[in-house]
Amino acid sequence: MxxxxxxxxxxxxxxxxxxxxxxxxxxxxxxxxxxxxxxxxxxxxxxxxxxxxxxxxxxxxxxxxxxxxxxxxxxxxxxxxxxxxxxGALEQRTREAERANLDKSRFIAAASHDLRQPVHTLGLLLDVLQGQSLSLQAQETVTRMAHVLDSLDSLFAGLLDISRLDSGAIEPRRTDFALRPLLLALTDEFNAEVLAKGLSLRCRASDVWIRSDPLLLERILRNLLANAVRYTLRGGIVIACRRRAALLRIEVWDSGIGIADAQQGAVFNEFYQVANRQRDPDQGLGLGLAIVRRLGALLGCPIELRSRLGRGSVFRFSVPLAIVPEPLSDAAPAVNDAQAALPPGWPERQVLVVEDDAHARDALVSWLASWGCQVVSCASAAAVREALETIPAAPDALVTDWRLPGGEDGLDVVRLVRQRFRATLPAILITGDALDDARRLAREHGVVLLHKPVRPAALRAALGAHWLTARVAETVAAPSPPRAGAPRRQEGAS
Structure with a gap:
């Protein structure tokens, strides 16, 4: 047992x-x-x-x-x-969906030139039309067309920005810079619109230096300010900064309509707007906060939102602080407003225009001619080579498109003209590409890059900045006349 x-x-x-x-x-x-x-x-x-x-x-x-x-x-x-x-099947489907979304974003980013070209050409022709003598009814029609074109331009810009961010085409370039000048510039930019609505806009920023990408950070703040101004009917808006150990917290406060708790997660989605159920394009397109969320993730500073319905909202994010550099003893004198003002015309300036699209080329020629410039236009790099044989002196500026026929691009034209005249003449490169290659190459070759659709003010400012810098440099380099009674220096004297 x-x-x-x-x-x-x-x-x-x-x-x-x-x-x-x-x-x-x-x-x-x-x-x-x-x-x-x-x-x-x-x-x-x-x-x-x-x-x-x-x-x-x-x-x-x-x-x-x-x-x-x-x-x-x-x-x-x-x-x-x-x-x-x-x-495993879900992971495979997720990878396929992400790959398809990435391919879509890359396709849109790569095709942005073809998407922007019609809008760019239409804007050029419309601006030429605005400069002509028209009847009152025709002027009203042109004004409406310009309004529709601005909405279309904003939609294209927002969609292409999102596609660039989703495709990984944008890489942040972090540097140390002072934050206060950037905030003051944005405050001045929105001040007129704020005053027109009877609001107040205040900036509370100390003299701190931060480390981030200034262009992407400016885009975040501009979108947040535009969103605050659009949805604030009374009260005001405040931009504030607060130190948190090695970080600086940047906040945008407003006393606007506020956002309900159930909607706070959805406001960062594309085309979602709290108070625009009728989809009125005058109230925006609903892409600003979607771009802000992506830019914040790209810079490593996620956007936080606190809001109470009817009481206002605050958007905040944190950026790392940087060491304030020592002030320079021999600082260059700043150019005052009178020096920076653009001249009314440039009758003695010769500009070489290279654009393969006939409509856009004719509009560019009309623009520059209305400003008094003497224009030589070409449709390709081969045409530029022929034209250079008849041009006796180097042009004062070169305005060229990025993509040109024959497998050549605008930088090839820049190198060709500079080599022909052995001079680093000012060059402006116009592109509709959303990839960073054009920006990187333009920076390496000292070329100003403008994205389509280009407005007359942007082109005029770029040319004026080129020629103003050259004029200031000539003034600084020119020898000052001898004072009365001062002895002239003899050659060979020690």
């Missing part, structure tokens, strides 16, 4: 280890208990028969438990394998 009890205890203990495999457990329990049971039957007697029957019943019970354990184990394994298969 003691030996039988020990064997039954061993069979029950082994059930937890090998019971999940019914054949293995059946072989084990049969080898452990059947010899003892058969031996008891052969010995004979009521007690031995009872022990044999008890042993057989325990074998049956333990085998039944092993059968249920094996079934549960197999079911659990099947579920585990199915879950892994489904997880």
């Amino acid at each position: 003691v030996v039988l009890a020990l064997l039954l205890s061993l069979a029950a203990a082994v059930l937890a280890n090998i019971g999940a495999s019914l054949p293995i457990y059946a072989v084990f329990i049969a080898g452990a208990l059947l010899p003892t049971a058969v031996y008891r039957v052969l010995l004979g007697g009521a007690m031995n028969l009872g022990l044999c029957i008890g042993a057989l019943m325990m074998m049956l019970v333990l085998t039944l438990f092993a059968s249920r354990l094996a079934a549960a184990t197999h079911r659990s394994l099947r579920i585990g394998h199915e879950n892994r298969r489904l997880a």
